Amino acid sequence: MSTYQYPLPPTSADGTMVRDYLARSLTALQSEELRRCQSHLQRSITNRPPIYTGLTALKLCCIELPWHPGFSNDALQVLYSDRNQRPTRNHTRYLPWHIPDDGQTKFANIHYTQDDTSIICTHPVVTWAVLARMLSQSEVIVLADSLLRGTACPISITLADLRTFLKQTPDFAGKRRCLAALPFVRTITDSPMEARTVLVLLRYGLPKPQLQWKVYIPELHRTVTVDMAYPEACVIIEYDGDAHRIDRHQHRWDERKRQALRAMGFTVIVVFADDVTTVEGKIALVQRVARALGIVETGMPLPEYRVLLDDERRMAHRLEQRRYRLRQRAKGRAV
Template sequence: MAGSIALSELAALKHQRMKTCAELQQRSRWRPPYALVTALELQAIELPRLSNRCRRWKSSVVVAVPRPAERYRVQGVTSVVWSFPLDTVMVERQFLCTSPACTWAMFAAYLDLEELIVLADSMMRRNGRLRRTTLDELAAFLDAAESQAQTEGMRMFSGYENCRRALLMARSGTDSSMESRTRLAVMKYGLDCPQVNYPIAVRNSKALYLDLAYPEFKICVEYEGSHHAGQWLSDTRRRQAIEDEGWRYVQVTKLDIGDDESERALAERIAKHIREVTGKHVELTGRKTILQVCDARGLRRKPWYERLQFEPLLPVDRFIDHVADELDSIA
């Protein structure tokens, strides 16, 4: 519900980057596609959390070239070599960029697995004005790269395995990066993957979309960022409307995400609600790594409501087809 960079902020960053790139194009005829951080900014895609190595790219313009020999020296430009399919899109009819799928794959060498998942989510927002790609397009790009590697006898690009793992956990239709991080945080303690933006009907109002939901237990998890008093009043009314429909409400802020102790406490709050709904004991696991969260064996396990022999209160979409396809591709 909150915590994401607003559309207006992304638009401002885009126009600022467009100005920089326009100035560069006026003084140089070199036209390789913009890539990585520059490509994200030009396409108004929220940046993931960058490592120190990547942060320096924010002060320059990053471009992609297919071979080291094409890394020309141009002031203010950083060149990265990408030997795989160089899919491109044109922004505002004048800025050639690597496509979202290509940009995401390129980032795999520089991001940890969790931020790679968060970036994929950011490219597939529920807001159509911010949606840049789909899970199918991301998977298709990886398939094309793998086919090229097999045909040409090449090694796969750095981070390819993490891309495949990330597709197991990426979800389309999200609203913010902090919602994505919340989703992953609770899974590190053995909870099922909650559904994103689950729609519910409320009295005297249009449908509401819950940030994260366990509809089988009618438990919702809402991330609330910092906001002004008017937004607080709106959120209070929203919470009341959700609870009036019989949902248990778990509020999350930035204080609940980012360290082991706080994230375990959040998972315990959710588990406590599940115990109250089902009357059954729910045992959390020790903290898993994000790699363990993406482990194929864990993803194939029965959901909690089946293990507890509990009849779901509302229908559950477990993303089965998508996950099954990706598990097969990894195998």
């Protein structure tokens, strides 16, 4: 596979990204992963260095990680194309990718250097494709959103790049999920949790809000950008993450902004992690937004967003298969 040298993201004098909580955390995670990969390579006994992929490659490229309960944070994820040639290393998980490298530098492997050790990982777009078979449809969308946002990633990726990659790449496990993700990322959010918030609204039947909506606040004498909004209904939704609470200046500004917006007649709904990570929280959030919009939530997505039901269909199918196997075992024991 071909490689292409990318620079590390810019840092300030103390080694952290400037004035950006999420970027700082991604850069710190990258530094830690570079050290782990270096140690992993020093223990390698093969002549061919491994190509890192999956969550390992995302950490190396400073990209926010998708949710996957089956992945261990301890295991480094390595690419393999031939099961018969797959070695066995401790603390290593091998992810399959059977598409041959066509040598195009656009999606070539990324090459980092850590203390004279060469560390190679898959391009973020290739990593997205590799992970798609293991991620839910929602998380494939969230990861695509993260690629395009590029909070701290030095590699510029556009929606056209995703389309080009999928068009020129032969079929692979997960390609349908990647294709289905494209309509959802025409407008990029500011964080993965904001992206998940939007998907919750769409999954339970609400219309898509406007993302990164700008509104002028006379009281503050400035134009502000809110996470998402239904302008005609005067409803604004903002996700409140760790950065908003840790930075006291940011917290005070958020409160002033929201108070001013409410004084202007807007309903401002603040979303927290529990509203997006639990079923009860999701339903309660959708009900709050629906009441503010003056509509009745149906619980079913609009036709253009029906693909968001695929995760639940797959889960129901797996549960039915499990019940079937249990019934068959019970019959076998009875005989």
